[in-house]
Amino acid sequence: MSKLASILRLTRIEHSIMLVIAVVAAELIAYGIPSFPIFILSLVTPIFISMAAFAINDYFDVKVDRANRKKRPLVTGELTKAEALYITAICLVVGIGASAFINTYAFYIAVIFGALALLYSYRLKEMLFWGNAYIAFSMAIPFIFGDYVVANVMVPGILLVAVMIFLAGLAREIHGTIRDMKGDGKVRNVVSFPKVIGVAASAALALVLYSAAIAISFYLFVFVQPFASNLLYGIIVLASVDIILVYLSIAYLYRSGQMFYDCARDLSLQAMALALIAILLSAIIPLYV
Numbered sequence: 001m002s003k004l005a006s007i008l009r010l011t012r013i014e015h016s017i018m019l020v021i022a023v024v025a026a027e028l029i030a031y032g033i034p035s036f037p038i039f040i041l042s043l044v045t046p047i048f049i050s051m052a053a054f055a056i057n058d059y060f061d062v063k064v065d066r067a068n069r070k071k072r073p074l075v076t077g078e079l080t081k082a083e084a085l086y087i088t089a090i091c092l093v094v095g096i097g098a099s100a101f102i103n104t105y106a107f108y109i110a111v112i113f114g115a116l117a118l119l120y121s122y123r124l125k126e127m128l129f130w131g132n133a134y135i136a137f138s139m140a141i142p143f144i145f146g147d148y149v150v151a152n153v154m155v156p157g158i159l160l161v162a163v164m165i166f167l168a169g170l171a172r173e174i175h176g177t178i179r180d181m182k183g184d185g186k187v188r189n190v191v192s193f194p195k196v197i198g199v200a201a202s203a204a205l206a207l208v209l210y211s212a213a214i215a216i217s218f219y220l221f222v223f224v225q226p227f228a229s230n231l232l233y234g235i236i237v238l239a240s241v242d243i244i245l246v247y248l249s250i251a252y253l254y255r256s257g258q259m260f261y262d263c264a265r266d267l268s269l270q271a272m273a274l275a276l277i278a279i280l281l282s283a284i285i286p287l288y289v
Contacts, residue, residue, distance in 0.1 A: 006078040007087060010058055011051035019046040019142045021276045022165075026146025028283035029226065030155045041098045042149045045110050046142050048095030052088045053117035053138065059084040060121045064180070105148035113141055128191045132177065136169030139272070157224045161279060164216040168245065168275075171209035172268045174202050175252055179261035200253070207249040214242045217275075227279075231287045236278035244271040 020043050027033055027042065034042065058065065058074050059081055065072040073079040092114050099110035116124075116134055125131040140162040147158045177192035178199055193202040217237050220227040227233045248264055248271075 002078075006073045010055055010073045010079055010084060011087065011091070012054045013051070015054065016047040016050045018273055018276055019050050021273075021280050022046075022139075022142035023146035023149070025276065025280040025283050026143040026158050026161075027150050028280070029158055029161075030147045031150035034150050038102055038149065041102050042106070042146065044098040045095050045102070045106065046145065048091040048098070049110060049114050049117065050138075052091035052095060052114065053120070055084050055091065056088040056118060057121045057125075059088065060125075102149055105152070106145060109141065109145050109148065113138070113145075126190045128193065128196060131190070132170055132173040132193075135173045136166045139169035140166040157220070157227070160216060160220060160224060164213045164220070165272075165275070167209050167216070168213040168272065171206040171213065171245075171249070172272070174206040174209070175248070175264065175268065178202055178252065179265060199256075203249075203252040206252060210245045210249045214245060217242055226282050226286065229288045230282045230285075231289050232285055233278050233282040234289070236274055236281070241271045241275045241278070244268075244274075 023042055023046055024033070027039075033039055058072055062072075062074050062081065065075045070076075074081060074084060096107070096110045096114055099106045117138075120131060120134045124134050143158050143162045143165065144154065147155055174193050177190075178194050181192060181194045181199075193205065197205075221230070221234055221238060222228060244267060248268055251260070251264065
């Protein structure tokens with residue numbers, strides 16, 4: 001049981017749950033839930049590719065995690081690097097294999113994203129912007145994947161949601177580079193925004209990106225179904241998530257320290273999870289004002 005718990009921590013299963021919410025929301029908005037077998041396969045794909053992505057990331061980041069996150073399973077010895085590789089391979093095979101039974105679009109998206117996950121951990125993470133962009137894209141791609149599970153075209157509303165999530169995810173990643181600057185710079189020589197333009201400018205850039213995401217969230221509430229005038233979306237996103245993001249954006253301009261960074265990381269993750277739940281509920285419950 002402890003081994004299973006370690007694997008779930010290694011693969012950050014909570015992120016897979018968030019991806020599942022995004023896929024289901026996209027399916028509902030685009031066309032509706034597909035047949036039961038396709039629906040299950042559409043959940044298996046993001047769950048296992050996400051698990052593979054996090055497992056291989058920890059494999060390459062053991063030294064970084066010793067400096068930044070000392071409780072990670074490979075750092076504590078709960079799991080070995082070899083086991084992390086096995087988990088990565090198995091999860092990739094299951095995730096991509098499941099997508100092959102959905103349709104060609106889903107398969108291509110799964111293959112590309114699986115390849116990018118490996119490339120990110122091996123090299124992209126060390127590159128300015130591209131590593132951060134990959135992580136942000138990983139938050140947005142479930143909406144695109146869910147759309148193409150049930151449709152042959154990109155629904156405009158889903159595209160806007162994906163862009164909103166991408167911008168917020170990119171801002172969160174820039175905050176993450178501020179938080180992890182010490183370990184990333186010394187161990188993997190990551191070329192991050194704080195290292196190139198400084199901490200203050202990086203925090204300001206994150207503020208701009210979060211502001212753009214918030215602007216899109218308002219646009220969705222005013223003009224785009226099923227979000228337009230939806231009370232659930234308004235309460236959760238506009239009156240909760242957006243306020244949290246504004247607070248974090250401003251706080252990063254003036255505050256520092258590991259305790260703040262840890263709290264901010266958890267708070268931003270909770271905000272992203274709330275946003276996904278709001279998008280899903282908006283697709284299910286037409287509670288309009």
